[in-house]
Amino acid sequence: MVLYINLSTMSLNRIEIYRHGEATYRQEIVSLTEAHDLTEKGRKTVRLNARKTASENSGISTKVPIYSSPLGRTLETAKIIRDELLQNGVKTENEGDQPLFIRRCLQEQINFSYSVMNLLSSGGIWGGKSGSFKVDPKKTNPSMLSSADYILNDALNMSSSAWNELPSDLQRKILSMESGDRIQRRIVRFINSLGKTRTSTELSVVVTHDALIALLLSAAKSEVTKINPGEKVLIEIENNQLNFVSIAGIRPREIPTLKLIQD
Numbered sequence: 001m002v003l004y005i006n007l008s009t010m011s012l013n014r015i016e017i018y019r020h021g022e023a024t025y026r027q028e029i030v031s032l033t034e035a036h037d038l039t040e041k042g043r044k045t046v047r048l049n050a051r052k053t054a055s056e057n058s059g060i061s062t063k064v065p066i067y068s069s070p071l072g073r074t075l076e077t078a079k080i081i082r083d084e085l086l087q088n089g090v091k092t093e094n095e096g097d098q099p100l101f102i103r104r105c106l107q108e109q110i111n112f113s114y115s116v117m118n119l120l121s122s123g124g125i126w127g128g129k130s131g132s133f134k135v136d137p138k139k140t141n142p143s144m145l146s147s148a149d150y151i152l153n154d155a156l157n158m159s160s161s162a163w164n165e166l167p168s169d170l171q172r173k174i175l176s177m178e179s180g181d182r183i184q185r186r187i188v189r190f191i192n193s194l195g196k197t198r199t200s201t202e203l204s205v206v207v208t209h210d211a212l213i214a215l216l217l218s219a220a221k222s223e224v225t226k227i228n229p230g231e232k233v234l235i236e237i238e239n240n241q242l243n244f245v246s247i248a249g250i251r252p253r254e255i256p257t258l259k260l261i262q263d
Helices: 040-056 072-087 114-122 147-152 160-165 168-176 180-197 210-219
Strands: 014-019 066-068 124-128 131-135 203-208 232-238 241-247 257-261
Touching: 014 040, 014 072, 014 210, 040 072, 066 072, 072 203, 114 124, 114 147, 114 168, 124 168, 180 203, 180 210, 210 232
Parallel strands: 014 203, 066 203
Antiparallel strands: 014 232, 124 131, 232 241, 241 257
16 A cells, blocks of 8 residues: 655654554543552663663754654653653644644544454453354464554454454454554654644644554555554654655664655
């Protein structure tokens, strides 16, 4: 699938996209004050990378907007980044009375279920309304993908006969989950909107989830699509395209790009 991003003429220089820090995964959508979902290791990793962001941007003249998914682990990550930027002399931008820009489009897969994905990728017992059913991963995951890779393949990497064997309530659960294509379009549209509206911002920070980052990198045809918790991707906008110049601190030999189409 070829993806293009519509962007008007702009002076936006960089976008840093963070994967949230290592978390306990206990929270869903919460208020900013309730966001305490990271482990101590997760907080430390985010602080270290946020300090690098601050030192690399110490001379910018514009305030940095920080966009975050509304889930607890992303909000806490965004708060840490904001604190580190402010403590190191980089000003950040508020949205009304909120210190962050909270966006639902940055949250992970809608109606996502780790338990269902792990069941399909690794096997186990489904205990739905239709009764108990033993899931055979050799049928539902014939390529033996990891759970993370299986998520990005939409849990449909199986034969029609394997699909038809699944109980109807499990099928409905799978189909209710947002597809990888839709997630990919969602994150691409958001980056597009950043380019259109943040025309005078030298840096924008985005805090989201691994699946969205992986799908964005995949859209740019990057060989590397996975980054660890608390790490970031640096995008520079130049010559009518998005250049993914650094992925988890490493500059790729061939820089992945997404073409920009002017309105």
